[in-house]
Amino acid sequence: MDDRHDDPAAEVWQRIRAISHNPTAMAAFHQITQETGLPLAPLRALLVLPLDEPIPMRQLAKRLGCDNSYVTSLVDALEQRGLAVRRQHPTDRRIKVIMLTDEGRELTKRAQLADTTPPDSFANLSPTEITTLRDLLRKLGPDQT
Amino acid sequence: MDDRHDDPAAEVWQRIRAISHNPTAMAAFHQITQETGLPLAPLRALLVLPLDEPIPMRQLAKRLGCDNSYVTSLVDALEQRGLAVRRQHPTDRRIKVIMLTDEGRELTKRAQLADTTPPDSFANLSPTEITTLRDLLRKLGPDQT
């Protein structure tokens, strides 16, 4: 009657995507965008910004896997809201480094927590089941150093 | 040294998202967009279109979980490329039904295959491991009738 789950591998694949796209999984994140008015993309940019150490724009582009020109607008959005500032690189004057403000640091920590906290349904699994699941997922790689 | 995996649940959560966003997982899909020039969103729309039975625009909007006005542009894109056609509903003249063409049907089947085929790394798991994984993921819901 239900032919979607004939193939266990297909069901696994479908479920992995369903869980990761689960709206409740992104709820905390969207909550932040509501409160701050900061769009999702700049908020994500915060996740790859070091809390303490300034990094060049170019480095941010590499971490986000996006174009340099797009980083300009991303950092514009952060700077407009006082979450980050651009500074001159001490030796190479072509480079601008981006650095979180205190406010930006607080928001970043909050975003990181929202980003790494598993959905509530994880409570349905025992610790043993979680480690079994972890070991199986490790085999699906990619290796995460 | 590596403090990302202290918490097994956090690692599971991270890996679930990493696997589902794996670029190679979307490669077949992007391959189709390259070949056909059809953007990603209209291609996804094909996935929820029945192969044989025409459905109203409104129904398509519901299946995609998007606004009616957006369906208009989605179907425009499909129609411009000869993948689907609009027809009058036989009894209610407000309604337009959308129906796949032969070409659209072929592309849809190809897209469905690309969408449901698990990544190659699934070969790293034995059939037993796959079913174990499936059972654990079922507990993470949501229930999928």
Place this chain on the structure above:
DNA sequence: TATTGTTATACTCTATAACTATA
């Protein structure tokens, strides 16, 4: 000459509001 960042531009994705035709 090569590199860093910015600007201008354009395309995709998607929603809201106003509108037309039909029920």
Place this chain on the structure above:
DNA sequence: TATAGTTATAGAGTATAACAATA
């Protein structure tokens, strides 16, 4: 009056190409 679809518009996300300043 309510419903189906369309149009106009706008904002978010993102890239390419041309450009300025610096190395």
